Amino acid sequence: MPTLTIDGQTIEAAKGTTLLEAAQQLGIYIPRYCYHPNLSVSGNCRMCLVEVEKAPKLVTACSTEAAQGMAVLTASNKVKAARRDVLEFLLINHPLDCPICDQAGECGLQNYYMEYSLAKSRFNAADKVRRPKRRAVGPYLALDNERCILCTRCVRFCSEVTKTSELEVMERSDHSYIGLKEGTALDNGYSLNIADNCPVGAFTSRDFRFKQRVWFLKKTPTVCLGCATGCLIEAQHNENVIYRLTPRPNAETNTWLCDYGRMTYKAVRAGDRLTKGVIKNGQIDLKPALREAAARMDEARRSAAVLGSPWLSVEDNAALARFAKDALRTENYCFDFNCGQGIKDGILINNDPAPNTSGVKPVKAACGGITLTELSRRIAAGRIKAVLMEARAAALIKDALKAAGPRLIVFAANTGEIPAGAYAALPYASYFETPGTFVNYQGLLRRTKPPVEAPEGVKPLWAVVNELASCSGTSLGLDSVEETLKGIYIK
Ligand code: SF4
Ligand code: SF4
Ligand code: FES
Structure with a gap:
């Protein structure tokens, strides 16, 4: 088991632990977009860059394994500058949608910009790359390509979890976009997990969009009764109305939720509710x-x-x-x-x-x-x-x-x-x-x-x-x- 230090704290990490996971065990949060604990590591967003003593360049914490004797810094000036640069790069082509974006309040770009950047854009808004906006891509999802930061979580979810592989990164460099394979729709029975996993407002739930701002929602831990699996869920609600169900990931039963289970809340206020x-x-x-x-x-x-x-x-x-x-x-x-x-x-x-x-x-x-x-x-x-x-x-x-x-x-x-x-x-x-x-x-x-x-x-x-x-x-x-x-x- 390698012993290393992260921001001066010593940790003995299990073999195969990444720097991001080791830091997390010490209670040190490293920002991330493409990393997801239940998907493969792709290491493409560069938001998790950290400094490792004697390494010539910054390394990605999500894809670098902890090794004996490493001295890692997660908040040095070099790291902070890199985070600012990554955010500036991601925001260059990002639309100015925040006031009308349904992700506002739980958006990885908004949150990290406030915490790690606050830099003014040096880019001329008129030069932004334009991409398709607000397309329905299946019964439950809407896709806004212009907001996408190409982290590929959605692509990996469809190829690794549902194994339906509907999504792909199309084209190259700043022409890249997330697209559906020809003749497919996102109706794999688990599609709303993609909206949860998308760190920005590119994939949003057609059911939840514009119904409620997320900061008004209260959260009650409860159970899905859609089948005998009994997934743990969180019911998000305001003023006696439920707006959405999200998973409460747990080791015993569920990381995700199925689309059917997510919609079970609708019976509560359905037009045919029996009250007499x-x-x-x-x-x-x-x-x-x-x-x-x-x-x-x-x-x-x-x-x-x-x-x-x-x-x-x-x-x-x-x-x-x-x-x-x-x-x-x-x-x-x-x-x-x-x-x-x-x-x-x-x-x-x-x-x-x-x-x-x-x-x-x-x-x-x-x-x-x-x-x-x-x-x-x-x-x-x-x-x-x-x-x-x-x-x-x-x-x-x-x-x-x-x-x-x-x-x-x-x-x-x-x-x-x-x-x-x-x-x-x-x-x-x-x-x-x-x-x-x-x-x-x-x-x-x-x-x-x-x-x-x-x-x-x-x-x-x-x-x-x-x-x-x-x-x-x-x-x-x-x-x-x-x-x-x-x-x-x-x-
Ligand atoms: S749509 Fe969302 S999850 Fe998919 S690559 Fe873009 S930002 Fe990532
Ligand atoms: S979320 Fe789906 S799988 Fe889980 S208990 Fe509900 S209906 Fe069953
Ligand atoms: S979280 Fe490490 S590169 Fe994206």
Whole structure:
């Protein structure tokens, strides 16, 4: 293990560590554009130049390995002058877009210019190289070539992570630009990571552009529920509106996010958001809807069934199980789901589209119930008169429902989820609005933290279940989210 000094501090670095990484371990930040910890090193931007004692020229810290006895300076006058020169060079052809650029506030050029340069341009603005601006390049991305500093992070992402290689550096010298290979579009399922990785405003998200200035955004760490992978995310929001989801890189699960997962926040304020009860396709206030749903479940009683859902949290499944056992006193309830879980595309997207197949298991262990096959059999045989469940779970027993047509009472966050022919639908708060416990495909516990509040009157599903039980004269005693987890053992 080589021992070296960086700005006078001694470090013993593991073999293969670069100067940039060794400095980082000492808490010394070296500016960079092309370097990304999860992509190959290309060493082309020269922003990370440092001085190494006895070396004839400055070296790039991102591509130079730490060696025994090196004495490295990261903030000498020579280094500072080089940074200023690199920035001046990059800015020569950069457009004067900052006031209208969506990257403002998180732009590598703006930030480093303020920190390391502040130099006046010696270049005549009229002589700038012009390049194509504001092109849509795929469903989620816009590309402004004039803002590009040719760091090639986007090119490397497409060739190394998605392995789709849509992007290339075209032409030579100051004619160079990032271009799409003929006949391709950036729709590889992970394209929004390119907007995150682009250090300037060249690649921006078409979904997020101009919706909000980044300095107004608050950040809440939470979990993506788009599939069983359960990626860690940050929900960025302001004034009770979510504007984008970004990854929280972690060693266990995810560095990136898929495009599908990034868009899951849209359901929260979608036009079909359910905020009232629905009885026979007509919207009514929640209270009468609850009374009507409770009356229909009461009517069916022992021939009523309750189905849990791998799309719901442990708490909400546990509340449904309590309702089946303590309010309906039926034996027809099921919390038994299986899905061959695993990453299906070699990156992140899981075979299991539901986020909590593993998290329903502790509910089954604590509360029992019948298998999904047995429940389907009883429904198909006409033994079940009414079923209470979360709307998306209806797909799991669709053949049985088709065969017998029991009365369906569903919980739904959006009307688009309500299965055709449902008798009643009750709204509930999404997991961007209420905390919930999930277990991902690796068995890792995931807890959502709500960045925004639910629409007025819309409550967490466990609380709606509690009210439903009171309408039938049973107290489940679910006065807090903690109550729901009593007796449930999650590893
Ligand atoms: S578009 Fe962005 S990520 Fe791609 S090379 Fe240009 S600056 Fe780098
Ligand atoms: S892979 Fe799954 S958990 Fe990860 S971002 Fe995509 S949908 Fe969400
Ligand atoms: S970060 Fe080292 S050359 Fe770009």
